[in-house]
Structure formats: C-alpha cells, structure tokens
Amino acid sequence: MNFILSIQLLFGLFLFGEYPSETNEVALAQQQAPPYAKWGQVAMKKTKEKYPQANIIDYLHIGREKGPKYSTEKFKLWLKTDNKEFGVFVDITFDNKTEQIKDIKYRETTR
Structure with a gap:
C-alpha cells in the first residue's frame, strides 16, 4: 500500500x-541583460539620430574588441526607408573604467 x-x-x-x-x-x-545591451541601445539611438528618415528593422551584436584603456562594441543595424534597405555598422568606442563614449563610427553597407 x-x-x-x-x-x-x-x-x-x-x-x-x-x-x-x-x-x-x-x-x-x-x-539579466547581456553586457552589450546598454551599448546596443546607444547604437540604435545614435543611428536613429543620424538616419531619422529610416526605420531600424534588424539588430545584430557583432562583438567586443577589448583594449587596455578603451573597448569597442560592434553592431550591425539594418535600416529601411521608403525606397531602400541598407545596413549600418556601428562601432562604439568607450573608456573601460568610466564607460564614457570616446567615438562612434558608422559605415553603410548594402549587405
């Protein structure tokens, strides 16, 4: 039983x-958000400011390049306007200790 x-x-x-x-x-x-989430939000915000006529339709975190003083988070965003779609590589370089942004670079791509 x-x-x-x-x-x-x-x-x-x-x-x-x-x-x-x-x-x-x-x-x-x-x-828990991934460590790059903060930088992804910055990348999207700054890209929207640079390309106000476009909608961000996709987002990819490529990776981080870590240096002794500065690191760079790398993203690829896919944008769409009324008549075209294109990618933008966004590299955000920041101070490792203060996390202050040193530089943001944009590079357009067709794929």
Whole structure:
C-alpha cells in the first residue's frame, strides 16, 4: 500500500510539480541583460539620430574588441526607408573604467 502511494506521489510531482532549479534559471536569465545591451541601445539611438528618415528593422551584436584603456562594441543595424534597405555598422568606442563614449563610427553597407 505504501509503495503504491509513493509511486502515485512521485507520478503526481512529475506531472504537476515544478523543478525549482529550472524555474530559477529561467527567471534569472530573463532578469539579466547581456553586457552589450546598454551599448546596443546607444547604437540604435545614435543611428536613429543620424538616419531619422529610416526605420531600424534588424539588430545584430557583432562583438567586443577589448583594449587596455578603451573597448569597442560592434553592431550591425539594418535600416529601411521608403525606397531602400541598407545596413549600418556601428562601432562604439568607450573608456573601460568610466564607460564614457570616446567615438562612434558608422559605415553603410548594402549587405
């Protein structure tokens, strides 16, 4: 009798129970933004200022080049106007300690 009750309890936990470790990992992943998120927002804002007639329709973080004093976050944004679509590479160079922006470079591309 105890054996059957134990199996039913385990089966019930398996079907209806939550696994706290998995739930916590998902919640934690949703709460933590990637380290480049701040720079991605800057890239989109500054690109929108430079190309006010265009809509940003796609966004890609290419990576970070880390130097001893300055680092550069690299993005590719895809823009669309009424008559064309084009890409813009955006490189944001910033001070590693203060995170103050040193330079932003834009380079258009057709692909």
